[in-house]
Amino acid sequence: MKPILVSGIQPTGKLHIGNYLGALKNFVELQNSGKYQCFFFVADLHSLTKEYDPKEKPKQIENLILDFFAAGIDPKKSVTFVQSAIPAHSELAWILNTITPFGELLRMTQFKDKSGAAPQNINAGLFDYPVLMAADIFLYNARFVPVGEDQLQHLELARTLTRKFNSKFGKIFMEPFPVMTEVPRLMSMDDPTHKMSKSRPEGCLFLDDEPDVIRKKITRAVTDSETEVRMDVERKPAISNLMRIYSAMTGKNFMEIEECFKGKGYGEFKKALAEAAVKGLAPFQKKKKELKKHRAALQKIITAGNKKASVIASKKLLTIKRKLGLSAFS
Ligand code: AMP
Numbered sequence: 001m002k003p004i005l006v007s008g009i010q011p012t013g014k015l016h017i018g019n020y021l022g023a024l025k026n027f028v029e030l031q032n033s034g035k036y037q038c039f040f041f042v043a044d045l046h047s048l049t050k051e052y053d054p055k056e057k058p059k060q061i062e063n064l065i066l067d068f069f070a071a072g073i074d075p076k077k078s079v080t081f082v083q084s085a086i087p088a089h090s091e092l093a094w095i096l097n098t099i100t101p102f103g104e105l106l107r108m109t110q111f112k113d114k115s116g117a118a119p120q121n122i123n124a125g126l127f128d129y130p131v132l133m134a135a136d137i138f139l140y141n142a143r144f145v146p147v148g149e150d151q152l153q154h155l156e157l158a159r160t161l162t163r164k165f166n167s168k169f170g171k172i173f174m175e176p177f178p179v180m181t182e183v184p185r186l187m188s189m190d191d192p193t194h195k196m197s198k199s200r201p202e203g204c205l206f207l208d209d210e211p212d213v214i215r216k217k218i219t220r221a222v223t224d225s226e227t228e229v230r231m232d233v234e235r236k237p238a239i240s241n242l243m244r245i246y247s248a249m250t251g252k253n254f255m256e257i258e259e260c261f262k263g264k265g266y267g268e269f270k271k272a273l274a275e276a277a278v279k280g281l282a283p284f285q286k287k288k289k290e291l292k293k294h295r296a297a298l299q300k301i302i303t304a305g306n307k308k309a310s311v312i313a314s315k316k317l318l319t320i321k322r323k324l325g326l327s328a329f330s
Pocket residue numbers: 008009010018019020021022023024146147148149150151183184185186187195196197
C-alpha cells in the first residue's frame with residue numbers, strides 16, 4: 001500500500017502566493033508523483049477559531065474548493081473533502097485533548113501570535129487548534145503532511161501525541177512527518193521581516209489578483225539598498241523574496257536569474273517579475289473561472305469525497321474507542 005498523505009487549508013479568505021508556493025503547489029506535485037494516497041481537505045472547523053461572518057463562510061469554503069481544483073488537485077486521484085462533514089474529527093480531537101499536556105499547548109508560537117493579533121477573541125479553540133490538527137492526521141493514518149514552515153511545531157506536537165497515545169493504549173497511531181517545499185516561508189512584499197499572511201493583505205499577492213493589481217503590487221513591493229539583483233537572504237531579504245517568486249513562476253534557478261538581470265537594476269527585474277506572475281497565474285485563474293460554472297458537479301465531487309473520508313475516519317475512530325474502553329455500550 002502507498003504511504004498516506006494528508007493536508008488541509010483553512011477557508012479564511014483568498015489564498016496568496018505564499019499558501020500556493022508553501023503548500024498547495026506541493027499538494028499537486030505530491031499527488032501527481034503517484035507515490036502517495038492523498039487526502040486534501042478544507043479545514044473549516046479550524047477556521048472557526050478566527051472571527052468570521054456565518055454568511056461568508058459557505059463562500060469561503062466554496063472558494064477554497066475551487067482553488068484546490070484550479071491548482072490541479074484531481075478528485076480522481078485524491079480524496080477531497082470538508083472537515084466539518086466528518087464528525088470523527090471533532091470526536092477524536094476531544095479524546096486527544098485528554099492526553100495532551102496543557103504545557104505543550106502553551107508553547108505553541110502560533111497560539112501566541114494569533115492571540116496577540118486578536119486579543120478580543122482568544123478562544124479555547126485557538127488554544128486547542130493543534131489537537132484538532134493531530135486528529136485530522138491520525139484518522140487517516142497519515143505518514144506525510146505537506147505544510148509550510150509555520151505548521152512544523154504543530155506536527156511536532158502530533159508526533160508527541162502519537163508516542164503518548166501508543167505507549168498508553170497500544171500501537172495505533174503513526175508518527176507523521178512534514179513535507180516542505182523550497183519555499184516553506186514566503187515573506188510579505190511590503191515588509192520582508194514578516195511572512196506573507198492573510199492578516200497583512202497589503203503585502204500579499206493573491207492567486208485571484210487581476211493582472212493590473214499584480215503589476216501594481218509588484219511595482220510597489222519594497223526592495224533593498226544597492227541595485228543588484230542577487231540572492232542574499234541576510235543582506236537583501238526583499239529582493240531574495242521576490243527572486244523566490246520569480247523562480248517559482250519561471251522555473252529558473254537563482255543563478256540563472258542573477259545572470260539574466262546582471263547590471264539591470266530592480267526596476268527591470270520587477271517588470272519582468274510582474275509579467276512572469278501574470279503569466280504564471282493565468283492558467284489557474286482561467287481554470288477557476290471555468291470551474292465556477294459547474295457548481296453542481298463540484299458539489300457532487302465533494303459529497304463523494306466526504307463519503308470516502310467518512311468511511312475511513314469512522315472505522316479508525318471505532319478502533320480508537322475500543323482501545324479506550326468506550327465501545328461496549330455504544
Ligand atoms: P493557512 O491559510 O494558514 O491555512 O495556511 C495554508 C498553508 O499555507 C499552510 O500549509 C501554511 O503553512 C502555508 N503558508 C501560509 N503562509 C505561508 C507563507 N508565507 N509561506 C509559505 N507557506 C505558507
